[in-house]
Amino acid sequence: MPALDFFRRVSQAPTNPRPVAKPRQFDVAELYQGPLQALATPQESSQPLDEKLRQAYFWIVNNAIISPHYDIEYNDGPPQSFSVGDSKRTLTLPSAQSYSSFILLPILTFATRKKCLFVGGPGRGKTASAILMGVLAGYPVREVRRAMQHGHPQMTIADLLGNPLPADLVAAQNMSDIRIAWRNWLSMRVKIIDEYNRIPTRTQSALLTVMGDNYAEILNHIFECPESAWYLTANDDQGGGTYQVIEALKDRIDVIVQALSFNPRFLNDLLVRIEENARPEELAPAEIIFTEKEVDRIGEEIRAIEVPAEVRRRLEFFASQFELFETAGVQFEYMTKDTARLSGIDWGQSVAADNGRDRLKDLGCQTKNGVSVRNLMTLLVFAKALAYFRGNSAVSLEDLRQILPFVLHDKLQPDLEAPFFNLPEKAAYRTDRLSWLRHLFDQACDEYNRLDLDRNDAVGDCKAEFELGLEGVSERDTRARLTKIERLTAERVKGKKLYGHLYDDLQKLKYLHQRYTNYLHWLRAQ
Secondary structure (H helix, E strand, C coil): CHHHHHHHCCCCCCCCCCCCCCCCCCCHHHHHCCHHHHHHHHHHCCCCHHHHHHHHHHHHHHHHCCCCCCCECCCCCCCEEEEECCCCEEEEECCCCCECHHHHHHHHHHHHCCEEEEECCCCCCHHHHHHHHHHHCCCCHHHHHHHCEECCCCCCHHHHHEEECHHHHHHCCCHHHCCEEECHHHHCCEEEEECHHHCCHHHHHHHHHHHHHCEEEECCEEEECCCCEEEEEECCCCCCCCCCCCHHHHHCCCEEEECCCCCHHHHHHHHHHHHHCCCHHHCCCHHHCCCHHHHHHHHHHHHCCECCHHHHHHHHHHHCCCCECHHHCCCHHHCEHHHHHHHCCCHHHHHHHCCCCCCCCCHHHHECCCCCHHHHHHHHHHHHHHHHHCCCCECCHHHHHHHHHHHCCCCCCECCCCHHHHCHHHHHHHCCHHHHHHHHHHHHHHHHHHCCCCCCCHHHHHHHHHHCCCCCCCHHHHHHHHHHHHHHHHHHHCCCCCCHHHHHHHHHHHHHHHHHHHHHHHHHHC
């Protein structure tokens, strides 16, 4: 029994100690507050929800899922580092609170109600982690297990969503008379799909509708699903399995988490569970169970987290590196990798024609595609969620750096034939995609700093000037701004190679030029 009590215990110590707030000074206005405000006081002094999220994380990582892999590293000062093995890889001992991605990313998915894919070999805790997320939402373990959808080659749309009632099929005079017996899992706030890459293609399309649009449809009947956190599992992330995963379904997945191997140094923990017949998912303490209203409030608090301009600009600069493909189009707007992909021309042939830039220096040459709008929005949401989880009011550059590889894991496709990957010292990046993406972000930030864009960003200045509004701007000032844009454009194209960030700057200048041109025509018509 003592061992079971250990599993149920939640530490009373704060997970992220902060300075104690100073006592509030008396305000005479409080004398005039009504009874409603007085009644609200106990609720306002309750435990903050970000602390409750951290308690859930630490309970899972210390008691439920054995995951000693602290791969999301933070530092308060210079960490201790060691060079390891013949490859001279770096082992770092972080100097600040760091986290296991295998536990943290599902927690952030739960908080933001997004979609998480677990990948890894059988028996590594993928399904167990997903079940724990259902338990955090307040569902009994038995209900979570029964609601879990298991992918298999014969899975039909009816298996996934529900069936029309047989009696209604016989007696109905029209489609609206047919009642549907919907599957219970559709109404849950945590949805789990085990081995989703074993689901037939046609059934995947039905799953896509539920995942992407939050509704299920059978015989013109619609079931509106609540906003949910989704957890899917697969043995690999390359679409392998009984059926190829359709691209649209893969694109709906927000983050990918890799289940790393078990460390035998923790074998004693497994022995205790066997001897005590302990199943952690059945022993989750009540203190870490979230109500629906609490999750709603967490979402509101996460959205309120600030993304500072210096962080946003570095993300803009990073994302601008990848879409340009100079030889893919004739018109300026169509010089993109999307144009090359949609044309159906062999990728190698297209790359061979694009030989004007330094392919080792250009970060865009390392990928086959760019970053989509959905990817950027997901990245911002998870960066906010990570900052919130850490108890901060704003996203730091390190938050963005740590979360980016998990969001772009299968979204930014590497071109393994690029010169970068052929360098002997870079060979490991061919298989370690998470480290490659983080390295890519670091390279983009280094280039941003080299160009000193925080202090020397003429295009950003034009943008800021435009965002002040056009009300009261005279025809003379408008002409001056148009001339300034034309001059900046000429400076940027004169004798320079075209790189991704320059391509996006030129597009921005063209956009501003068009807005001022339209405004000038309007002024003349007055």
